[in-house]
Amino acid sequence: xxxxxxxxxxxxxxxxxxxxxxxxxxxxxxxxxxxxxxxxxxxxxxxxxxxxxxxxxxxxxxxxxxxxxxxxxxxxxxxxxxxxxxxxxxxxxxxxxxxxxxxxxxxxxxxxxxxxxxxxxxxxxxxxxxxxxxxxxxxxxxxxxxxxxxxxxxxxxxxxxxxxxxxxxxxxxxxxxxxxxxxxxxxxxxxxxxxxxxxxxxxxxxxxxxxxxxxxxxxxxxxxxxxxxxxxxxxxxxxxxxxxxxxxxxxxxxxxxxxxx
Numbered sequence: 001x002x003x004x005x006x007x008x009x010x011x012x013x014x015x016x017x018x019x020x021x022x023x024x025x026x027x028x029x030x031x032x033x034x035x036x037x038x039x040x041x042x043x044x045x046x047x048x049x050x051x052x053x054x055x056x057x058x059x060x061x062x063x064x065x066x067x068x069x070x071x072x073x074x075x076x077x078x079x080x081x082x083x084x085x086x087x088x089x090x091x092x093x094x095x096x097x098x099x100x101x102x103x104x105x106x107x108x109x110x111x112x113x114x115x116x117x118x119x120x121x122x123x124x125x126x127x128x129x130x131x132x133x134x135x136x137x138x139x140x141x142x143x144x145x146x147x148x149x150x151x152x153x154x155x156x157x158x159x160x161x162x163x164x165x166x167x168x169x170x171x172x173x174x175x176x177x178x179x180x181x182x183x184x185x186x187x188x189x190x191x192x193x194x195x196x197x198x199x200x201x202x203x204x205x206x207x208x209x210x211x212x213x214x215x216x217x218x219x220x221x222x223x224x225x226x227x228x229x230x231x232x233x234x235x236x237x238x239x240x241x242x243x244x245x246x247x248x249x250x251x252x253x254x255x256x257x258x259x260x261x
Contacts, residue, residue, distance in 0.1 A: 002201060003035065003036060003200070004189075004195050005037055005038070005201045005202075005203060005251075006038045006040050006201070006203065007037065007038065007039050007040065007204070007248070008040060008204030009043065010151055010205075011204075011226060011228055012224055013248065014055075016151075017058065018058065019058035020224075020247055022247065022249030023249070025249070026252050030251070030255065035255070036193070037062075037066055038066050038067075038068055039055075039067050040069070040185045041070065042070050042160070042209065043150070044145070044179075045091070045118070045121075047071055048064040050094045051067045051069055052067060068185055070118060070178055071095045071099070071118075073178050073179070073184060073188055074099075074178045075099050075101070076102075077142070078116075082140060086113045087115075088108065088114070088116070088131060090128075090130075090131050091116065091118035091119065091120050108130070112130070113138075113139050113140065114139055115135050115140070116143075116144065117142070117143050117144070119163065120160075120163055131167045132167060132170040140176070141176070142175055142178060143164040143175035143179075145161070145180065146164050147209065148161045151228055181208065181210075181215075182213070185213070186219060201221075202217075202222070204222075205227025206229055207238075208239065211239045211240070214241070215239055220243075222241060222243045222251065222254065223241035223245070225245070226246070226248070231244070
């Protein structure tokens with residue numbers, strides 16, 4: 001029985017600052033059926049509260065408890081595995097806000113014992129240098145994600161993977177990656193919400209992250225064609241989704257079909 005749907009954000013719920021047509025209506029229909037909704041995103045530029053505000057600006061209803069973005073998941077990882085360690089944030093304001101909520105000690109220099117690298121649209125040489133030297137001195141290297149690009153209204157922009165690659169190149173150290181396609185998001189949601197893999201569905205727009213994430217976690221996947229992936233890309237895809245929809249607006253009909261005996 002389907003109890004929860006995990007939604008990617010960029011390219012699935014919205015593009016840039018514009019909601020995908022029918023997104024909020026589709027989410028409302030799922031909630032009316034008693035199906036829980038979660039938003040999972042590799043993006044690490046916003047706190048959970050920031051994501052809720054961003055969705056609200058686009059007319060999409062959500063709550064902080066429904067948001068599992070890379071900033072929250074990274075904060076949980078640090079608290080569980082590196083409690084009390086000094087952390088350097090190579091990222092934006094939202095990352096620091098979320099970390100502060102979790103009582104994580106943030107430093108701005110090479111004394112850091114953990115370095116977290118995410119998307120940073122104010123990237124500069126000093127941030128790369130501090131990250132490099134801290135990691136070379138023994139700090140743990142964590143990447144929020146390794147996405148090369150992310151979709152916006154009129155195309156694509158460089159993702160966190162560009163920042164992560166710079167630090168990895170100068171340190172020759174591979175990071176522990178929090179975001180998709182690794183299983184950490186799913187494991188966290190399952191643990192915190194007492195759900196089973198067969199009770200969940202993953203919806204996203206990218207074969208190499210969202211669909212691969214679903215395969216890595218043993219959860220069925222729905223690919224929507226409103227973001228990075230186009231139908232022609234499926235022909236030679238290494239990772240194939242269980243279902244393909246034009247957009248999230250068609251999801252309630254699919255759920256209705258899957259719920260029939």
